[in-house]
Amino acid sequence: GINAEYGGFFLVIQSANLVKMSAAVVPTEEQVPAAPEAVEAEDDDAEEQETLKYGAKHVMMLIVPVSLCMILVILTIRVITMYDQGSQQTVYLVYTPFNDQNKLSTGSPISDAVLNMIIVLSLVIFMTCILVLLYKYRCYKVIEGWLFLSSLILLFMFTFLNLQEVVIRFNFAMDYITIALIVWNFGVMGIISVHWKGPLILQQGYLLIISAMMALVFIKYLPEWTLWFILGGIAVYDLFAVLCPKGPLRILVETAEERNEPIFPSLIYSSTVMWTVAMADGEPVSSYNPLNNSTGSSANSSPPNRDPPEMEDQEPEEQGVKLGLGDFIFYSVLVGKAATADDWNTVMACFVAILIGLCLTLLILAIVKKALPALPISIFVGIIFYVCTRWCIKPMCDQMALSQVYV
DSSP states (O other): OOOGGGOOOOEEESOGGGGOOOOOOOOOTTOOOOSHHHHHHHHHHHHHHHHHHHHHHHHHHHHHHHHHHHHHHHHHHHHOGGGOOGGGOOOOOTTOOOSTTSTTOOSOHHHHHHHHHHHHHHHHHHHHHHHHHHHHTTOHHHHHHHHHHHHHIIIIIIHHHHHHHHHHHHTOOOOHHHHHHHHHHHHHHHHHHHHTOOOHHHHHHHHHHHHHHHHHHHHHHSOHHHHHHHHHHHHHHHHHHHHSTTOHHHHHHHHHHHTTOOOOTTTEEESSOOEEEOOOTTOOOEEEOTTOOOSSSSOOOOOTTOSOGGGTTOOGGGOOEEEEHHHHHHHHHHHHHHHTTTOHHHHHHHHHHHHHHHHHHHHHHHHHOSOBOSSHHHHHHHHHHHHHIIIIIHHHHHHHHHTTOOO
């Protein structure tokens, strides 16, 4: 089904200064300041230069995991044939009743796609609003249970299904006891890392795997035209949810800032460590999280006397970027759908388009200095690249190859 809790389709950076794009002038060794004003200017220039370097570092911290998630989806689609059945697909999500296998179909794929998109987006909006209300009224245990159940299904059931397909694809001799042990260890480790505590690299890895699995579910169980319409619709909804003053995701982020609490780690990919102290008597999670300032509009702060002693003098390098898992999911859906076309030119075009859109989003972020949706630019640029490559460049290249014309 649709996991609306993964709908954190927004990109946030700890401080606008992390991605400041202004130029810096560094004094040479021969330039000796002769006045206090000159010393101040030198300090400002050095700070701006360090900020620019630091911002570039965190851009890479974002691009690398996005690339890894998309590569994981591409490899899975190329290895496991069940994700590339094309017209043989007969089972679709219950939220998309208008399809060629259902009597409700209107007979037009575009009309079916529009109706399915309206149903799916309505469900996403409804579930996101429920999540915001639960968070606003401090129903943390309900949210944790909700997210825990979703992770449980993905890490156990879908891992088993994918592993079974891999065994069949490569003709491995493996019994069900061995498969059960592998799935059990993999799933339990993921649940512990994501919902309790574990090494940062392990938590990040499992969040990418969860995003990739969710993307594969969409690719397999959504009608083709419906998938493209949902990609466009969810990108437009992302603008409203993040930028509108009453947008649900903006309310969620602002509420978390007011309470000085971290957003649940199973909703957000973070490039830095978060230390969490267990809840007690239904009180909110009290944790040290250098990423609480989601919009970059105010100084970072944490609850007094709650910081771990060894982290009191934390270096700036511990701050970092956060990206909603929904962004990873829909980036991967676009690239994965291109991979089903069996054309590597289209795949690479969409891959590059996603990264270009992400970089443009970061550039705009440096200018406006507030939280921005990470989906719209990347998704629309990706769709344009897909259409141009699949329906213009690929036929041209094929015709040139037939005619033995080489450039």
